[in-house]
Amino acid sequence: MTYSISEVAKKLDLTVYTLRYYDKEGLMPFVKRDSTGTRQFKDSDIDFLKIIQCLKATGMPIKDIREFIAWCSEGDSTLKQRYNMFTERKARVEAQMEELRRTMEVIEHKRSYYEKALEAGTENIHKITLAPDREHATSS
Template sequence: MTISEVSEKFDIPQDTLRYYERIGLIPRVNRNKSGIRDYTEEDCNWVEFIKCMRGAGIPIEVLIEYVALFQQGDATIEARKQLFIEQRRQLIEKMKDMQKTLERLDYKIAKYENEVIPAEKALGKKEN
């Protein structure tokens, strides 16, 4: 696949794909005889993986470390596992924080829907 096809397939700008390759976030993509990037299925799997992890907020630095460890082979399996365990722990904490925020937003929306806030304002109460 060309970079434009991969860009369209994964909804990632071409410049971002080039950047990911340049910083080692995705392994070096082979090029055809004309020098154009030629993404294989394996390359696309890396792009999909990175998009998923970035979508969840996993830092680029952590993913670069993972890719580097992966490229070193099976001797790094435990290190990769520990890296993912730590990222999972952090993600669970973020999800808990997001859940609290969601609950607060739901509460505030319900207050607006029930017109409680306009009544409070009429009484001079402060909104939090």
């Protein structure tokens, strides 16, 4: 089965413009065109586009994604490069997750702070329970 660019855009929650941009940037050399030049996407093309979306979500630059696609085209001789690339991506995503975890801790702390202030009807509840030298450190 083949899909039009608009069908693929809908399946992947992307815009047609984004898919055309990916094509212009050389990220879709695997997509065939019919005799009129219309892109004809296969299920395997959609699967590959999901990998591209994943790599983009990790913050990978287009030029690096293009290099990955070139490695895929080269075959088994680039298995090590592709493995290393995903190992590096994994480390970056883990670091991002840790940063988000720390951010969530701050957010949860501030939610708790404001929840207690709302229950008391004032932020002064926090000032009463803190030593004078910490009074301004936790407000806001």
